[in-house]
Amino acid sequence: MSVASLLATLGQWAPLLVLVVPLTFAGLLAFPRLVGVIGLLAPWAVLPALLAGLLAPQTELLLPELLLGSSLMIDPIGRPFLVLLALLWPVAGWLAGERLRRRGPVLLFLLAMSGSLGLVVAGNLVVFLLASTVSGYALYGLAVRQPGARAFVVLLVLSDLLLFELLLLLVKGGIGLNLASAAAPSAAIGGSWVLLVLSLLGFGAKAAVFGLHLWLPRVLSGRAVELSPILIGFVLSAGLLPWLRLLAPGALSGDAATLLSWMALASMGLAVILGMLQGGQRALLGYAISALSGFWLLLLSVSGGELGALMPAPETEARALAMALALCQAGLALAALLVQGARRWAQQSWLDWLLNGFAVLLLADALLGMAGVLAFDRENGFMIAACGLFGGLMGPLLCARQRGTETLQVIGPSRPLSLNLLAAGWALLMAGGIVIAPPGWPLAALLSAPVSAPLAALALIVVAALSALLALAKPARV
Amino acid sequence: MMPTIDAALPPNAWLPLLVLASSLLPGLVIFFLAERRYWTRTLLNLAGSLVKLMLVGAMLWGVFHQQQYAASLPLLPGLDLVLRVRPLSLLFLALSAGLWLLTTLYAIGYLEDSPNRSRFFGFFSLCVTATVGVAMAGNLLTFLLFFELLTLTTYPLVVHRGTEEARRAGQIYLAHTVIAGALLLAGTVWLYTLAGTLTFTTQGFVADLVEGHRWSLIAIFVLLIIGVGVKAALVPLQSWLPRAMVAPAPVSALLHAVAVVKAGAFGIVLIVYDVFGVEVAAELGVTKPLALVAAFTILYGSLRALFQDNLKRRLAFSTVSQVSYIVLGVAIVGPLATVGGLVHLVHQGVMKITLFFCAGNLAETLGIHQVSEMNGVGRRMPWTMLAFSIGVFGMIGLPPVAGFISKWYLGLGALEAGLHWPLFVLAGSSLLNAAYFLPILHRAWFCEPPEAWPEERDFGGKKETAWLLLLPPLVTAALSLLIGLFASMPFTPLEWARLIAEREFYQP
Structure with missing residues (x-):
């Protein structure tokens, strides 16, 4: 067998290999003597995902005998998520340190990892539901001692039930569950209130969208810092990625799109307001993630409409890809902020301030990147308002400080620094991609946003400055 | 009396009789074995269950390739004792033969050093004989005979411990099932006087009677369903089942997953499909009330399970709920619902037996009987609780479990079928299900264990428990997955259920 054919075969099986490695590690835990070694290797079980995200060809692997007929895939939208997860999981393992030397935690860690990778490579919605179950319950096991774990598992059960009903209705409607060509499910969801509500609530619980967000700020406020990157990966891949696949730009139109836009803006606004009232930085970040979910929903709902529906498919796909790339940058920036593990005001060094500020800047850049994908005048008002609202969170994030005397796990600057650098590198690659992209290359879509981006940036900067001043003026709670 | 075998059938028509004999003969021999003949008894038990499994495997292959297996013994003028193996029979047969082997292994480990083992294993084998007889019944009379034999052979198992509580549970069980048996007999006789036949037929044998005997048929349907509904634990006929939990764990496993409850559900399937025919039953308007009873039972069983602290009682109420999924699938009337109901016959059996094996392990190894005693038990018995967790996830309906x-x-x-409710x-x-099962997992895996367990037994070294107790739940958990x-x-099972539904709904 030549090297080329071996690579081709590997590429074809890549979506399965991504899952097999962590699952094999999990299986090897049956042998007690291997627990220590597996604990050391566990964070690196995600490496095939990195390789697949960067190098594997676009592929769909059909597994008709699995479950009710399954498929796995690597597609352009999934790639950035695979790379993001491949960056976040080793960081989580790095933070967990010695805690991954025991069989229970490392088993849950590996199951949660394989589940979250499965969410990205799922080729149909049944596999997605399976991956969601595996990652969700394993994550509950990891977070069980955190506040908010009970709310998380309750929402998980409810969310899976709603998704189960959604899947049944899609199959009953003859629409199918394929995600590789999700045009049919998208059109069906866009055209049915019941399906739309089920998908909003089902995925919304995992995306921690406002109203279904209660678990996230509380879990993040717990002592297990290693959960932060894992939770961000979960929110993005279990909540926001399926929305992108199913409510892709162009799927929603008319009343549904308008109503959803207003609802998303309202939920985002509420998340921002409640976030600004938080005393602890990690709870604030929980609300920031909830606001990001609202922002994402808004983005999807306003990017459709009549013009969106008329948009050629390649351009729609390009928009979706550009949005995915920017979302993953936001995920990295938020992970950097969370991993920093805010210390009390007096303990913060200039390096802490610098890292914190840089991560906030990268988050803002990612938001503007997402907003920049939009090209139509009718979208501007919503997006400018959304960016302005998000600015309200930027100030408190810039002036991060920890409430009370509780000391969280002390983390050196290397972890947040590395995540910051990764996010910065991501942003540079995106910017470079836009500048040098030939016409027709997906990232070139970002160039088609002449109006909204500068205004949105202005709104974000002004509100962020005001909220920073407000945060600085507010006396620190002790 | 020699069995008569249709000359047109191949010689392997003896297979149904051999399947019966594979548990009947060892059972009869075991009765007369002295208590100390441990190895002889074990050998007979295992040989019988292995032979049965192989015979069922052979028939599975044959039926898939359109072979027929049937045998008949003259019983009454015009009424034979008929054993006939069809795809539907095989679904139940494979379940009971497979799980019997595992339950036998488990019972050997569970009852080690306990008294009256020959009596126990004798009735155990007879119980399985009755179950496979129910599965292979070719007409309603044969079904009735084996169904009642099942009552008689399970009663001694329920009262096996000989305590006052066990005797009381046995009396309640017997009272319920004997009355139900009388109703089943009345319905059968009435039906025979109307139809002149009791032979199970795909799409039923009463279609010609609908016009002239509509109300009689409805009354017969009610009698027959009550007759089998007691064993299927349909509300309000379910009260014997939680009380029967006083029996040893292998008996509970047998009652819930292999024999009694499953035979009741299987009886409902036969009455709807092979006696009335699903479309005739729908035309008579009896499937809708049956579906409502099933729905009520599903919710009632789950609600009652929520408030039980005793682990086996919680599992028993869970059975009340889960078995009615089979009835619901049948009563909804449609190919896909039929597939769902039939496949759950197997799936529920495999998952529920896992849970009962695990409950037995907890009781035998650590003396744990209550959910509130299960804190941290996952650390002490990780493999048992892993199997239990898989069973629980299956019961909740989470992928990828059955x-x-x-x-x-x-x-x-x-x-x-156009129904949303x-x-x-x-x-x-x-x-x-999530509300009454997940807290158990939370306790077992994430709570701190107590300083001492209620009644811990030492199985030597660092062993979690005896391997004969651990192996069966691990196998059934893996199967569920x-x-x-x-x-x-x-x-x-899914493909097999599809085959049955296809023949029921799409073949002329």
Whole structure:
């Protein structure tokens, strides 16, 4: 067998290999003597995902005998998520340190990892539901001692039930569950209130969208810092990625799109307001993630409409890809902020301030990147308002400080620094991609946003400055 | 009396009789064995169950390739004792033969050093004989005979411990099942006087009577369903089942997953499909009330389970709920719902037996009987609790465990039939399942264990428990996972249920 054919075969099986490695590690835990070694290797079980995200060809692997007929895939939208997860999981393992030397935690860690990778490579919605179950319950096991774990598992059960009903209705409607060509499910969801509500609530619980967000700020406020990157990966891949696949730009139109836009803006606004009232930085970040979910929903709902529906498919796909790339940058920036593990005001060094500020800047850049994908005048008002609202969170994030005397796990600057650098590198690659992209290359879509981006940036900067001043003026709670 | 075998049939028509004999003969011999003949008894038990499994495997292959297996013994003028193996029979037969082997292994480990083992294993084998007789029954009379034999052979198992509580539970069990048996007999006789035959037929044998005897048929349907509904634990006929939990764990496993409850559910399937025919039953208007009873039972069982601290009682109420999924699937009327109901016959059996094996392990190894005593037990008995967890996830209906496949087809079948309310029932039941099962897992895996367990037994060294107790739940847990994960492969319960539904609904 030549090297080329071996690579081709590997590429074809890549979506399965991504899952097999962590699952094999999990299986090897049956042998007690291997627990220590597996604990050391566990964070690196995600490496095939990195390789697949960067190098594997676009592929769909059909597994008709699995479950009710399954498929796995690597597609352009999934790639950035695979790379993001491949960056976040080793960081989580790095933070967990010695805690991954025991069989229970490392088993849950590996199951949660394989589940979250499965969410990205799922080729149909049944596999997605399976991956969601595996990652969700394993994550509950990891977070069980955190506040908010009970709310998380309750929402998980409810969310899976709603998704189960959604899947049944899609199959009953003859629409199918394929995600590789999700045009049919998208059109069906866009055209049915019941399906739309089920998908909003089902995925919304995992995306921690406002109203279904209660678990996230509380879990993040717990002592297990290693959960932060894992939770961000979960929110993005279990909540926001399926929305992108199913409510892709162009799927929603008319009343549904308008109503959803207003609802998303309202939920985002509420998340921002409640976030600004938080005393602890990690709870604030929980609300920031909830606001990001609202922002994402808004983005999807306003990017459709009549013009969106008329948009050629390649351009729609390009928009979706550009949005995915920017979302993953936001995920990295938020992970950097969370991993920093805010210390009390007096303990913060200039390096802490610098890292914190840089991560906030990268988050803002990612938001503007997402907003920049939009090209139509009718979208501007919503997006400018959304960016302005998000600015309200930027100030408190810039002036991060920890409430009370509780000391969280002390983390050196290397972890947040590395995540910051990764996010910065991501942003540079995106910017470079836009500048040098030939016409027709997906990232070139970002160039088609002449109006909204500068205004949105202005709104974000002004509100962020005001909220920073407000945060600085507010006396620190002790 | 020699069995008469149709000359047109191949010689392997003896197979149904051999299947019966493979548990009947060892059972009869075991009765007369002295208590100390441990190895002889074990050998007979295992040889019988292995032979049965192989015979069932051979028939599975044959039926898939359109072979027929039937034998008949003259019993009454015009009425034979007929054993006939069809795809539907094989679904139940394979379940009972497979799980009998595992339950036998488990019972050997469980009853080590306990008294009256020959009596126990004798009735145990007779019970399985009755169960496979029910599965292979070719007419309603044969079904009735084996169904009642099942009552008589399980009663001694329920009262095996000989305590006052066990005797009381046995009396209640007997009272329920004997009255139900009388109703079943009355319905059978009435039906025979009307139809002149009792032979099970695909799409039923009463279609010609609908016009002239509509109300009689409805009354017969009610009598027959009550007759089998007691064993299927349909509300309000379920009260014997939680009380019967006083029996040893292998008996509980047998009652819930292999024999009694399953025979009741299987009886409902036969009455709807092979006596009345599903379309005739729908035309008579009896399937809708049956579906409502099933729905109520599903929710009632789950609600009652929520408030039980005794682990086996919680599992018993869970059975009340889960077995009615089979009835619901049948009563919804449609190919997909049929697939869901039939496949749950197997799936529920495999998952529930896992849970009962685990409950038995906890009781035997650590003396744990209550949910409130299970704190941290996952650290002490990780493999048992891993098997238990897989069973629990299946019961809730989470992928990839087998329960997900059942619920998927039931939900889809309801939509296919134009009904939305079963979706709410399924959703409500799943929520309740999660509410009464997940806290057990939380306790077992994430709470701190006590300083001492209620009654800990030492199995030597660092062993979790005896391997004969550990192996069966691990095998059934793995099965629950595999038949869900690879549901669409040939010869899986799902594919077999599809084959049955196809013949029931699409073949003339």
